[in-house]
Amino acid sequence: MAVSPPEPPLTDGVVTLRPWGEEGDVEALVDACNDRAIAEFLDIIPQPYTESDALAYIAGTREGWATGRTTNFAVVTGGAPIGSIGARWLPEPEDGVEVGYWVAEEARGQGLCTRALKLVSRWLLEDRAVMRLQLRADVENAASKKVAENAGFIREGVLRSSRYNARLDRRVDFIMYSLLPGELAQS
Numbered sequence: 001m002a003v004s005p006p007e008p009p010l011t012d013g014v015v016t017l018r019p020w021g022e023e024g025d026v027e028a029l030v031d032a033c034n035d036r037a038i039a040e041f042l043d044i045i046p047q048p049y050t051e052s053d054a055l056a057y058i059a060g061t062r063e064g065w066a067t068g069r070t071t072n073f074a075v076v077t078g079g080a081p082i083g084s085i086g087a088r089w090l091p092e093p094e095d096g097v098e099v100g101y102w103v104a105e106e107a108r109g110q111g112l113c114t115r116a117l118k119l120v121s122r123w124l125l126e127d128r129a130v131m132r133l134q135l136r137a138d139v140e141n142a143a144s145k146k147v148a149e150n151a152g153f154i155r156e157g158v159l160r161s162s163r164y165n166a167r168l169d170r171r172v173d174f175i176m177y178s179l180l181p182g183e184l185a186q187s
Contacts, residue, residue: 003071006127010119012118015077015116017073017123020072020074025058025081029053029081030050031104032103032105034048035104039167041141041165061086070089072085075113082107083104084101088100098134113147117147125184130181131180132178134176134178135176136159148175148177
């Protein structure tokens with residue numbers, strides 16, 4: 001079942017979340033996704049990342065909205081995309097939704113990803129009535145862990161040796177975080 005993007009787009013006055021596919025999005029994706037930190041921790045992102053990869057990603061995000069399996073937003077400040085945040089519905093509806101995110105190098109350390117995570121979390125928990133949000137962060141990805149914790153997600157435990165990351169040439173331990181409706185921060 002299709003999921004419609006929120007109208008008006010989600011915003012807190014600093015960060016706006018909107019679907020991918022506007023003018024300039026391809027260039028923003030290519031620039032950001034060729035960053036070493038994004039490529040290492042998100043090894044499913046092709047490297048080098050090309051215009052055709054960006055076009056395929058944008059088409060995939062449209063399909064995700066249409067099928068209701070995923071909802072990916074461009075994280076926008078000042079009119080330009082600086083990152084991506086998405087939700088993937090887990091196989092069984094009662095299992096909840098998994099959230100993932102990244103921001104471009106120049107946008108890191110400013111709290112913008114935390115703002116985006118709070119916006120998408122509020123939308124999922126309040127407007128979409130999701131009963132559980134979860135996200136995974138590589139135990140070595142300090143920035144991603146900080147975003148999750150600053151947005152109010154609770155650390156549940158470690159998924160040991162969860163998968164192999166060829167770019168890092170190691171098995172990855174993921175910290176599992178979750179957020180339930182009653183835990184949603186009011187800030």
